[in-house]
Amino acid sequence: MNRRIALRHLALISGGLALIPSCDFSSDDILAAYENLKVTASQKQLLGDISNIIIPAGELKGALELEVPDFILVMVNDCMTSDNQALFSTGLAAFPEFVKTISGKKYDKLSTKEKEDLIQTGIELKSEDTPEGEKDKAISYFLNTTKRLTMQGYMASEYIQTEIIPYSLIPGPYNGATLISETQKPRIDG
Template sequence: MNRRIALRHLALISGGLAFIPSCDFSSDDILTAYENLKITQSQKQLLGDISNVIIPAGEIKGALDIEVPDFILVMVDDCLDTDQQQLFTNGLAAFPDFAKSAGSNFQKLSTKEKDALILAGQKLEGDDTSAGEQNKAISFFLNTTKRFTVQGYMASEYIQSEVIPYSLIPGAYNGSVLISDIQKPRING
């Protein structure tokens, strides 16, 4: 093999190895689907875990099963103003530390502990200190998440078509039907 080619390859490899420590190969990239929010995949997963605690799966699908976290992030991105979006993202970023103050990582807690943690976080009140601002952000984040979880769940296609069928036009009137004979409630628009 030619010595010059070998030295050139060695120089390229050693130069490449010098740049590797400055490269960030973490998989926690910012999601590009949202214009105003800087949300990572791990934060979206945490949001999914929280929404799944608010509406868990049982006989019917839960919030995570019908992709309510995507609805929450779209609503925050499109419907809240810049200050509220910043407060939401600050609360989302501060929530893991709040959960660790309760004893463990949020995913490792039991269902009852998760419920208690979310309820305690919703009741937090903030003041002018940095800890107070963090408490205010966590409270805003959890209350907004709960509101959009319920809204997204109840407005989902699954709920509107399979659980509580939506009827645009009311059916025929039949006055002699007993209430006990009614199968599924019909919600008329």
């Protein structure tokens, strides 16, 4: 091999190795399914954690196990106006900074009780006519919408509608002589 070519390759490789530490290879691509929201995977994970704080797993499955974050994103993406979608996205993007200013830690490092208190604080935020007030409005809207859609998605899930509270489209037969016992599951008639 020619010595000049070898030195050129060596210079290119060492220059490339010098640039690697400054490169950020952690891609946080926008999820394609929610084209109106421009949500990243980390934001979807944050939304899942918030919905799991609202309805945690216990005796029954939690919101995260029933894929409620997907329901929330679909409802916001498909059913809300573009102004509300922008407000939701702004609140979702501003939430980590809000957490950092209120608690001084990242959201992942907080305990469950601290997360609950933080979400309640965010829900009760009052907005003012300042740029900071607009952020507070967006965070409050984001958290209130997330809470409402978490409960709606959870109660409308197949698991709840088939295993916990049996749903019948039409009322069952009427029998006036039947005693209601505590072991009988309630029926929700549509």
